[in-house]
Amino acid sequence: MRTSSFRLRCLRTLAxxxxxxxxxxxxxxxxxTVQARTVTTHIRAYARVVPISETKLRAAMPGxxxxxxxxxxxxxxxGAVLGHLKGPGIEALLVQRRGAVAGDRAALRAANRSLASExxxxxxxxxxxxxxxxAQAAVSQAKAKFSAAQARLAATEEQTVxxxxxxxxxxxxxxxxxxxxxxxQAILTVQPPDRLWIEAFYYGTDFGTIHxxxxxxxxxxxxxxxxxxxxxxxxxxxDPGGGLPIGLRPTEKNAALPRGQNGTVILDGKPRKGxxxxxxxxxxxxxxxxxxxxxxxRDRRQAVSPVTRxxxxxxxxxxxxxxxxxVVGNAYLRFHxxxxxxxxxxx
Numbered sequence: 205m206r207t208s209s210f211r212l213r214c215l216r217t218l219a220x221x222x223x224x225x226x227x228x229x230x231x232x233x234x235x236x237t238v239q240a241r242t243v244t245t246h247i248r249a250y251a252r253v254v255p256i257s258e259t260k261l262r263a264a265m266p267g268x269x270x271x272x273x274x275x276x277x278x279x280x281x282x283g284a285v286l287g288h289l290k291g292p293g294i295e296a297l298l299v300q301r302r303g304a305v306a307g308d309r310a311a312l313r314a315a316n317r318s319l320a321s322e323x324x325x326x327x328x329x330x331x332x333x334x335x336x337x338x339a340q341a342a343v344s345q346a347k348a349k350f351s352a353a354q355a356r357l358a359a360t361e362e363q364t365v366x367x368x369x370x371x372x373x374x375x376x377x378x379x380x381x382x383x384x385x386x387x388x389q390a391i392l393t394v395q396p397p398d399r400l401w402i403e404a405f406y407y408g409t410d411f412g413t414i415h416x417x418x419x420x421x422x423x424x425x426x427x428x429x430x431x432x433x434x435x436x437x438x439x440x441x442x443d444p445g446g447g448l449p450i451g452l453r454p455t456e457k458n459a460a461l462p463r464g465q466n467g468t469v470i471l472d473g474k475p476r477k478g479x480x481x482x483x484x485x486x487x488x489x490x491x492x493x494x495x496x497x498x499x500x501x502r503d504r505r506q507a508v509s510p511v512t513r514x515x516x517x518x519x520x521x522x523x524x525x526x527x528x529x530x531v532v533g534n535a536y537l538r539f540h541x542x543x544x545x546x547x548x549x550x551x
Contacts, residue, residue: 235498240526241480243519245473245512247414251404251422251452253465258399259370260390264363267291269379269391272366276376280368280394287366289385294364301357308350315339315346372396373463400461402433404469405447413473414438414450420471422452431459433469478511478519485532486510486518487539495524496531496538503531503538 263269267289274286319339325331372394379391402422406414418435433452452469454461486508487494493510496503508523524530531538 235529236482236485236532237527237529238479238481238520238524240477241514241519242475242477243480243512243514244475247406247420247471247473249404249406249447249450249469249471251402251467251469253400253461253463254403255395255463256399256401256451258375259372259394259396261286261366261369261392261394263289263366263379263385263387263389263391265289265294265297265387266385267294267364268382268384269366270381272377272381272392274374274377274392276374278374280372280374282368282371284368285365286368286392287381289364289366291384294360297360298357298364301353301360305350305353305357308346308353312343312346312350315343319343366391368394370394370396372399395463397461400463401436402452402461402467402469404450404452406450407447414448414471418471418473419455420452420469422454422467422469424465424467426465428465431461432456435471476511476519476521478521479524479526479528480514480517481508481520481524481530482532483513483516483518485530485535487536489539494539495520496535497524498529498531505539 268291270288270290272287274280280286319336319342322331322336322339326333326336375393375395377392379385379389385391414435416435416437420433420435422431422433424431432455434455435450436453437451439449439451450469481495485495487496493508495506495508497506498504506523508520511519511521513519
């Protein structure tokens with residue numbers, strides 16, 4: 205019994221000495237004089253490069269697709285010929301349009317000959333001025349009819365040519381060579397490079413401060429170069445997951461945004477003022493944050509209101525002022541030293 209009691213006293217003494225040694229070591233770590241700072245907070249969210257819109261090449265008339273040689277992923281220039289529309293219906297329409305042009309051309313030539321004849325007769329006093337005016341009107345009507353026939357033929361011929369609607373990347377080809385297509389049916393889809401943007405979803409209370417014009421950066425997940433961006437729009441809809449979608453575009457005109465690329469968007473929030481305190485000096489006790497302030501030779505508990513963390517420090521909005529000295533080393537142990545003394549075992 206005496207041996208057990210002696211061992212117990214020894215253990216208690218060692219525990220007390222360990223606590224005192226730890227406390228004395230923390231006391232030697234010194235203090236920090238806090239300073240006022242103004243910092244820019246950052247709002248982070250996962251994001252992805254998505255299309256604002258896609259452009260489809262649609263058939264202007266029913267026909268059979270021929271001559272398409274490009275593949276998905278190919279880059280095309282706006283207006284480039286990608287293929288043609290053929291078929292019996294198209295050929296019959298072209299024959300009709302060409303026949304109309306030929307007939308109207310012949311009618312215009314006849315009207316011009318008639319006008320020349322009337323003018324000669326008028327010079328010989330064998331015709332009247334009214335006859336010449338009528339012949340001139342006939343020529344004008346024939347010219348208009350011929351021009352309209354030429355325009356219809358040119359429009360029909362153009363409608364048979366499949367041209368790239370915009371400059372961009374071919375995403376998909378819905379109709380291949382030899383397949384029939386109806387008027388207005390999509391043949392292929394092109395993604396313009398300038399019709400991509402970054403869509404990010406923000407959660408929590410910070411998204412209430414996001415507005416168009418905010419600056420930030422997009423950090424690609426694959427380790428690519430950071431791209432400066434700006435908020436273009438705050439979409440009114442709320443995602444089913446509760447996030448607020450934000451649309452962003454690069455601030456540099458030539459910045460490349462690969463479709464489907466994932467990354468993180470970091471927005472520069474509103475500047476905040478406060479006092480910077482080492483994060484290790486903060487103590488959470490019963491739902492409140494505290495620090496120990498050195499007043500004279502004693503430490504005083506001081507309630508604080510943290511605002512945000514910045515590089516190992518925490519910006520405090522209330523409770524401290526610049527120039528105060530705050531305990532840094534083993535602050536939690538010092539804060540609870542009264543509790544430790546309460547439970548100090550007796551000798």
